[in-house]
Amino acid sequence: MEITEIRIKLTEDPRNKLKAYCSVTFDDCFVVRDLKIIDGVKGPFVAMPSRKLCDHCPRCKGKNHLRAGYCNDCGTKLPPDRAGRDPRGRARLHADLAHPIHSQYRIELHKAIVKAYAEEVERSKQEGYQPVSFDDLDEIEDFLDEAYLEELAKRDAERQAGARRPARPGEASAEAGA
Secondary structure, three states, X not given: OOEEEEEXXXXXXXXXXXXXXXXXXXXXXXXXXXXXXXXXXXXXEEEOOEEEOEEEOOOOOOXXXXXXXXXXXXXXEOOOOOOOEOOOOOEOOEEEOOOOOOHHHHHHHHHHHHHHHHHHHHHHOOOOOOOOOOHHHHOHHHOOOHHXXXXXXXXXXXXXXXXXXXXXXXXXXXXXXX
């Protein structure tokens, strides 16, 4: 898989450990967003996009982040140490949404992102610097394949029509196959 584009958006506050956000495009066809470049002890660290892990309130079954002290729905006090632990004994509060499976590719990705970050930092020092935008990644109209969308709509209509058709004797019902 080839990295075809890396976009870096620097953060405003230089005192913040979070130095930049990043989006990476693979093979000109797949984008992973919200990677974070964090100023670590040993230099820049690339954090993969993640979500907060949650559990449920024992009283009302409401969903709460693992660091929450009280339930968001009913206000019940929650046990303080609900998070699972990683091999180093640290609380697991987040789960990656996307990440490299092999360590070799993680190293390649890390090097490419850190290099792009260093280049963006240098560009930011130049007069007239304009930060990178991620907004054009949202402009899907330029990339829509109308024929494909029509085919999907046709398949959906056929599926719905098949579900409404009553089963004939000796024929499995549409619901049984679902």
